[in-house]
Amino acid sequence: MNNRIIKLSLCLILILSSVAVFAKGKQITCSGSTTVLPVAQATAEAFMDANPEINISVRGGGSGVGVAALQNKTVDIANSSRPMKSKEISQCKSKGINPTAYSIANDGISMVVHKNNGIKNLSVAQIRDIYTGKVKNWKDLGGANMPIVVISRDVASGTYEVFNEKALSGAKVDPSAQLLASNNAVVSSVSTTPGAIGYAGLGYVNESVRVVTVNGIMPNEVTVKDSSYPLSRKLYMYTNGKASGDVARYISFIQSNAGQEIVKKQGFISLN
Amino acid sequence: MTSKSLLTLTICVGMLLLPILSSALETKLSGEFWGRWINETAQKKDASGAYTDKVISNYLSLERGYFGLETKFSESTKARFTIDIFTTDKTHEYQASTINDSTQTTLPIEPATLTTTTKTGSLDGAGLKIKYAYVDFGKLIPVPDMVLSAGMQKVYFGTIYDWNYTLIGKAPTDEYKVANSADLGVTLNGFLPQGYGEYALGVYNGEGYKKVASSLKENTDFAYLANLRLTPIPGITVGGSYMMNTVGRSEALDGGVKNASYEEQNLMDGVVRLAYGPVDVWGEYISKAVKYPNETSSSKTKEYTATGLSIFPIISLKEFLPYDIQLVGRYDTWDESDRIAADKSRSSLSAITMGANYNFLHDEAANPNMQLQLNYTTKKYDEAKSHSDFADGKKDTSQINLQLKWRFSSVIAN
Numbered sequence: 001m002n003n004r005i006i007k008l009s010l011c012l013i014l015i016l017s018s019v020a021v022f023a024k025g026k027q028i029t030c031s032g033s034t035t036v037l038p039v040a041q042a043t044a045e046a047f048m049d050a051n052p053e054i055n056i057s058v059r060g061g062g063s064g065v066g067v068a069a070l071q072n073k074t075v076d077i078a079n080s081s082r083p084m085k086s087k088e089i090s091q092c093k094s095k096g097i098n099p100t101a102y103s104i105a106n107d108g109i110s111m112v113v114h115k116n117n118g119i120k121n122l123s124v125a126q127i128r129d130i131y132t133g134k135v136k137n138w139k140d141l142g143g144a145n146m147p148i149v150v151i152s153r154d155v156a157s158g159t160y161e162v163f164n165e166k167a168l169s170g171a172k173v174d175p176s177a178q179l180l181a182s183n184n185a186v187v188s189s190v191s192t193t194p195g196a197i198g199y200a201g202l203g204y205v206n207e208s209v210r211v212v213t214v215n216g217i218m219p220n221e222v223t224v225k226d227s228s229y230p231l232s233r234k235l236y237m238y239t240n241g242k243a244s245g246d247v248a249r250y251i252s253f254i255q256s257n258a259g260q261e262i263v264k265k266q267g268f269i270s271l272n
Numbered sequence: 273m274t275s276k277s278l279l280t281l282t283i284c285v286g287m288l289l290l291p292i293l294s295s296a297l298e299t300k301l302s303g304e305f306w307g308r309w310i311n312e313t314a315q316k317k318d319a320s321g322a323y324t325d326k327v328i329s330n331y332l333s334l335e336r337g338y339f340g341l342e343t344k345f346s347e348s349t350k351a352r353f354t355i356d357i358f359t360t361d362k363t364h365e366y367q368a369s370t371i372n373d374s375t376q377t378t379l380p381i382e383p384a385t386l387t388t389t390t391k392t393g394s395l396d397g398a399g400l401k402i403k404y405a406y407v408d409f410g411k412l413i414p415v416p417d418m419v420l421s422a423g424m425q426k427v428y429f430g431t432i433y434d435w436n437y438t439l440i441g442k443a444p445t446d447e448y449k450v451a452n453s454a455d456l457g458v459t460l461n462g463f464l465p466q467g468y469g470e471y472a473l474g475v476y477n478g479e480g481y482k483k484v485a486s487s488l489k490e491n492t493d494f495a496y497l498a499n500l501r502l503t504p505i506p507g508i509t510v511g512g513s514y515m516m517n518t519v520g521r522s523e524a525l526d527g528g529v530k531n532a533s534y535e536e537q538n539l540m541d542g543v544v545r546l547a548y549g550p551v552d553v554w555g556e557y558i559s560k561a562v563k564y565p566n567e568t569s570s571s572k573t574k575e576y577t578a579t580g581l582s583i584f585p586i587i588s589l590k591e592f593l594p595y596d597i598q599l600v601g602r603y604d605t606w607d608e609s610d611r612i613a614a615d616k617s618r619s620s621l622s623a624i625t626m627g628a629n630y631n632f633l634h635d636e637a638a639n640p641n642m643q644l645q646l647n648y649t650t651k652k653y654d655e656a657k658s659h660s661d662f663a664d665g666k667k668d669t670s671q672i673n674l675q676l677k678w679r680f681s682s683v684i685a686n
Contacts, residue, residue: 031636034456039458062638065636065637068639069636071640072637072638072639073591074590074634074638075638085417085465086417086463086465086466088467089463090464090467090470092467092469093507094503094509094545095507095508095547095550096507103459154298155298155344156298158685161347165347170346170347170411171348172346191450241506250647265277
């Protein structure tokens with residue numbers, strides 16, 4: 001019995017000695033989608049300028065990472081460039097987390113090619129043929145006799161998941177495709193590869209590449225807002241339950257006119 | 273199959289898989305290893321028949337190691353392969369020979385002097401099993417979020433399929449030999465819309481993934497499973513599982529003699545989970561009803577029902593501390609005293625576990641790559657309701673476990 005008491009005491013001492021209470025600083029933490037990252041960073045800076053007592057920490061990692069961090073209760077906000085999946089919602093709810101979505105911007109996944117590529121339009125079917133490896137040369141699409149260099153996002157990316165669903169209908173990307181870890185990397189790679197095609201959120205598109213229309217529709221404020229652009233989507237922030245306190249104020253700020261102006265400056269489409 | 277031949281087989285399968293993996297969208301390599309110190313004290317009878325505390329075991333072990341490959345062939349087709357490595361192989365059977373020769377000098381041995389028995393233990397100091405080897409087909413059936421899984425996979429029963437070892441110790445259904453954590457089978461599993469829960473329907477071999485030699489299931493009956501978990505509101509989950517299994521052949525292949533030991537098992541499990549803020553409490557009720565339809569006795573004396581209840585609370589302190597610390601507990605009762613008195617498994621016990629986890633070196637999704645676990649468990653057997661040889665004659669036991677668990681994962685995009 002003495003042996004047991006000694007063991008029990010040892011356990012209790014170790015447990016209690018590790019429980020030293022320290023108060024955590026007051027701050028808002030968010031992580032997740034790399035597409036949402038520039039919007040989150042820019043709005044956080046503006047919000048902190050107006051509210052110096054509040055510190056907002058913004059990290060990337062990808063939509064899946066943000067959702068997992070919300071599940072693990074280590075962030076206040078999960079940034080996501082796609083809606084949460086049933087499995088993720090189920091896992092959250094069973095842990096007592098009620099994921100609540102807030103739309104913060106509109107986006108159109110833009111198809112980009114090298115500036116010297118003569119192709120101006122692609123149908124969704126043609127994009128699917130390119131990305132599944134059925135079409136391998138631009139001449140088969142009315143362009144120059146040049147091999148197509150397919151550039152895609154890594155499969156953990158929310159942008160990839162939306163693109164896979166909306167453009168590829170779930171089909172497998174050809175194994176020869178280059179998978180890159182960020183929107184910036186895709187745009188940069190396409191800009192320096194003459195036969196390349198890639199896709200990225202509107203906010204990442206710049207003059208180094210050319211955007212092609214999809215089904216004859218250019219991604220812009222009108223076509224993304226009315227969803228006529230086939231690859232349009234919303235960007236989200238998820239909180240545990242209805243946002244409250246400083247988190248609610250921050251999200252309200254993003255959704256306000258001032259916040260939506262920042263969204264536009266980052267190259268994305270405002271909500272209204 | 274010895275560990276060595278299984279390892280060889282694993283390497284061969286891996287070589288064969290390489291060309292397939294090279295055409296995959298991505299491949300995730302993951303591993304998890306548990307180094308443990310175990311110290312167990314139990315009451316054993318001394319020469320006078322009185323119980324005294326004795327240290328039964330005090331050792332270090334690589335209690336578990338998992339190494340896995342998860343391959344994503346397309347958005348809807350994924351495969352998983354995991355091997356289970358452990359240094360304390362108590363389930364490995366081997367044939368032990370004893371020479372019944374008093375002179376011990378004469379060779380070769382005459383057949384009549386050689387006795388062969390089946391023993392359990394480790395042949396070569398380590399065990400190696402295939403834990404998972406299955407493929408998920410996501411869009412084979414046109415139901416949203418429904419997956420058809422085929423191969424060596426999870427058994428969706430009770431808490432065993434999502435037991436993540438927050439406490440050191442097995443899931444209750446695993447601990448009390450009610451269900452196996454993995455088995456060969458085909459399942460339809462998935463999630464209900466809007467996070468309202470999950471479900472699974474499955475057909476399995478019904479023998480688990482560890483059985484070898486004479487413990488392999490000898491009949492041709494499959495096991496059937498149904499599982500449903502509902503989360504009507506966030507933080508409240510209720511669920512139930514049902515599994516029908518059999519053990520042994522109903523009748524001999526030659527002659528058709530009925531086998532009195534043929535078992536029909538009806539296994540039921542109810543799960544409740546309450547999660548609010550830092551507190552997460554699980555409750556599980558288990559019922560195992562076993563019938564012997566070929567038993568000749570009109571009173572059906574061998575039939576029995578075993579029941580158990582487990583409650584395991586987890587309190588996370590990471591919201592209040594600069595460290596990710598969890599306090600954990602568990603209370604179990606298991607009553608198998610309905611078995612006939614001569615059965616060595618006849619028992620009635622209760623167990624309490626208390627402990628703490630220190631999680632550190634988190635990945636970017638805040639999952640800990642390292643976990644230091646300390647558990648103290650005390651287990652009491654009801655002597656009057658248990659067979660005298662149950663648990664190797666140990667009466668009450670206390671055990672202290674200190675475990676360092678480390679995990680890694682890396683995704684290789686093609």
